[in-house]
Amino acid sequence: MSGILIHLPSAHRTEPATTRRLGPGETARFGRGTKAHPVELLLPDPAVSRLAGEILVAQDHWQLTNYSTTHSYLVENPEGAGEYLRVPPRRAGAPIPFEFARVVLPTRGSTVSFQVFAPDHVYLDADDFGGRGTRTLNAYSLDETATYFLVLVALCEPRLRDESAVSVPTTPQVVERISTHPALTRLTARAVNAHIDYLAEQKLRVRGPQDVGAAGSGARRTGKREAVVGVALRFGLVREEHLALLPSRTPGAPSPEPARPGGHR
Amino acid sequence: MSGAVEEYDGTLDGETGEPDHGGTGGTGRSGGDGPGRTAGRIPRGFRVGRWEVTEPIADGGWGRVYEGRDTTADAPDAADAVDAPDTANNANAADNADTTDPAGAGEGTAEAGRRVALKFLPTSGLAPRQAERLAETARREIEFGSRAHHPRLMTLLDSVVLEDCDVPGLDGAVVLVMERAESSLQDLLDAADGSPLPEAERLLTEICEGLAHLHGLGWVHGDLKPANVLVMADGSVRLSDFGLTAELEGTRGTHGFIPPLGSPDYLPPERWRAPLDERGVQVRPTADVWALGVMIHQVFSGGASPFPGATFTARASAVQEYAEGRAPLRLDVVVPEFWRALAADCLLPAHTERAAHTAESLLDRVRTLQDAGSAARPRNRRRVVVLAATGTVLALLGAGGAWWQWAGPGASPGAAEIRLTVYNADDKCRARSDRHPMCSLGLAIKPTEPYVLDNVVQTRVWHGDVLTVECDLERGVPIADEAGARSSRWYRVRLPEAEKSAKTVRTTAWLPDVRTRSKPAVPACGG
Numbered sequence: 001m002s003g004i005l006i007h008l009p010s011a012h013r014t015e016p017a018t019t020r021r022l023g024p025g026e027t028a029r030f031g032r033g034t035k036a037h038p039v040e041l042l043l044p045d046p047a048v049s050r051l052a053g054e055i056l057v058a059q060d061h062w063q064l065t066n067y068s069t070t071h072s073y074l075v076e077n078p079e080g081a082g083e084y085l086r087v088p089p090r091r092a093g094a095p096i097p098f099e100f101a102r103v104v105l106p107t108r109g110s111t112v113s114f115q116v117f118a119p120d121h122v123y124l125d126a127d128d129f130g131g132r133g134t135r136t137l138n139a140y141s142l143d144e145t146a147t148y149f150l151v152l153v154a155l156c157e158p159r160l161r162d163e164s165a166v167s168v169p170t171t172p173q174v175v176e177r178i179s180t181h182p183a184l185t186r187l188t189a190r191a192v193n194a195h196i197d198y199l200a201e202q203k204l205r206v207r208g209p210q211d212v213g214a215a216g217s218g219a220r221r222t223g224k225r226e227a228v229v230g231v232a233l234r235f236g237l238v239r240e241e242h243l244a245l246l247p248s249r250t251p252g253a254p255s256p257e258p259a260r261p262g263g264h265r
Numbered sequence: 266m267s268g269a270v271e272e273y274d275g276t277l278d279g280e281t282g283e284p285d286h287g288g289t290g291g292t293g294r295s296g297g298d299g300p301g302r303t304a305g306r307i308p309r310g311f312r313v314g315r316w317e318v319t320e321p322i323a324d325g326g327w328g329r330v331y332e333g334r335d336t337t338a339d340a341p342d343a344a345d346a347v348d349a350p351d352t353a354n355n356a357n358a359a360d361n362a363d364t365t366d367p368a369g370a371g372e373g374t375a376e377a378g379r380r381v382a383l384k385f386l387p388t389s390g391l392a393p394r395q396a397e398r399l400a401e402t403a404r405r406e407i408e409f410g411s412r413a414h415h416p417r418l419m420t421l422l423d424s425v426v427l428e429d430c431d432v433p434g435l436d437g438a439v440v441l442v443m444e445r446a447e448s449s450l451q452d453l454l455d456a457a458d459g460s461p462l463p464e465a466e467r468l469l470t471e472i473c474e475g476l477a478h479l480h481g482l483g484w485v486h487g488d489l490k491p492a493n494v495l496v497m498a499d500g501s502v503r504l505s506d507f508g509l510t511a512e513l514e515g516t517r518g519t520h521g522f523i524p525p526l527g528s529p530d531y532l533p534p535e536r537w538r539a540p541l542d543e544r545g546v547q548v549r550p551t552a553d554v555w556a557l558g559v560m561i562h563q564v565f566s567g568g569a570s571p572f573p574g575a576t577f578t579a580r581a582s583a584v585q586e587y588a589e590g591r592a593p594l595r596l597d598v599v600v601p602e603f604w605r606a607l608a609a610d611c612l613l614p615a616h617t618e619r620a621a622h623t624a625e626s627l628l629d630r631v632r633t634l635q636d637a638g639s640a641a642r643p644r645n646r647r648r649v650v651v652l653a654a655t656g657t658v659l660a661l662l663g664a665g666g667a668w669w670q671w672a673g674p675g676a677s678p679g680a681a682e683i684r685l686t687v688y689n690a691d692d693k694c695r696a697r698s699d700r701h702p703m704c705s706l707g708l709a710i711k712p713t714e715p716y717v718l719d720n721v722v723q724t725r726v727w728h729g730d731v732l733t734v735e736c737d738l739e740r741g742v743p744i745a746d747e748a749g750a751r752s753s754r755w756y757r758v759r760l761p762e763a764e765k766s767a768k769t770v771r772t773t774a775w776l777p778d779v780r781t782r783s784k785p786a787v788p789a790c791g792g
Binding site for chain 2: 001002003021023024025026057058059060120122140204205206207227230231234235236
């Protein structure tokens, strides 16, 4: 249990987006904020209340309190097929079940939104047949329906198919491999990189080459990619049967070339 | 866990006689059919080496456990077995069998032959990588089992690899032959129905004995929990299930590596954020000590975890809240004061703090209590209990936020220990808890000499580490931190582990005042 991550987009294009981690039991309020009532997550839009709402980390998920007396907030699952929750005015502590969520506040014209990731969601082992007992669990469980899992399977595919003992596909190769999936036709290289980062840092917490020294970011990501694949295969997080999740290869298409060293993305 | 909690939590906790991943030698409970098995049922009379399957004991996600008996017990020399069943029946397995085991000597009768538990770890029908995982479990069990012999550790009598057998799905299966246990500590807790276990102190003492021996050999159990603590027919305790047991490595034998598996209710706080690589996750003896702390609480509270919550995710997040200092440790008052203090030491939030309480030192404290209880009853006992009680009261009072300042009954129960928390002025380093080398901080050998590379001890410390501080020095070399704060005060702190070199043994070092926000009230260092 490591808490949740909140990504707040920057107010101006020049400022970087801010990321905040909240541990279990911690809270963060969001809104326009005032000197008298400061908030942890600042949303500087005149249509947003001074104190619009609050996030509380509870167990492996989080709860949303809507302090507005007039507006409902939407919590969307960006990976779901249009899944969303409506949190009505004055609702206290609505539990949010999504691992990835976008909180959308109504404003005039454009919307104000921020993202919340809950990487602690626990999944039972594949070979756990619902038996009861003080289970010995895999502490690094993954959502096999998530896009990040598909990215991971695509990364592991060459090794699982014994095409190459060492090769790990590059990001463009991953995009090409899985963008024929009906739900992922608009997948970008940037998104794939974000998924790899999420896997490496939040889900598997790999201790790999990216931890040592300050190498260039390209080389770093190659190291990260290899570390993620190594760990996923070593501990059976991705197995042969998961290859079925990938879209079938277009007939006649060449199999992906092995990644060249030096960090292509 | 109380009964009601178990029910609610059905997905992961609940009926616990069933060993996880084919686990525990043999518990007394008979398991039902596991759904979706790849291997077929193993028929009565099935032969494994010189052992014969008699009845199923339990069925886990990872394998199945059957009761077996030694067929050589039927041979003419069985008559000898009446007097010395242990040695007579193990003539062939002298290498593996623990023939010096006093607890085992009274077990078994000639009629039953030698009853054993047969743990089947089938590998066929599994994808290669799952088979590898099982093979690794078997390898760890065998590696440890063939080296460790102790009355408090479950003895591995034999291991057999099945070949050419006619039961489908059993080809290539590894069978571990172990002593037959009557029940597990988990069974006792389930039956206790919320009341303390009878003989709780003896059970815990024996667990400590097993753990101290295991750690003394340089291993970590890795999956210590009541389901893996077995109770033999004579009531004695054996630690079991060494499928996640790792030998300590590293230059000073501080840690080992195990696959990223664990039982959520017994994992120390650092495991939830432990980094992973192809060797697995790091596991230290302090992880077993944490699990021991949870079990101490459970044994006296009839199975309730020291951490509140109806589900293991709730309890795990309560562990994090406690470890991050946002919630106090609230141990049930039904736990006797001495054991409450012991559990509180086992459950110190940082593994560096727990390191001071080795299984050996915990066992010493338990034995001191018992000696005091049996020998000089009126006086000594009271002294020990009063000291322990003081520690507990302080712990509970200080728990509101300053838990690290608790002067607990440590190695030297008489002296109150003052602690400080290390502070890193770099906020990026404060945000991470992975003990990255870039975020480590140094300790000086001499505070009166320039703070340069050859004036620094080997041990590094990180933000949030809690150190025991002995005294302070007002006028050392002034040090400024990254944020510009400046101070010439230094604290003499105890090293978590003594540093031994050819000439010297170093147990203390100096921390600059700018590296802590605690303001420990300590005496000035003399000399």
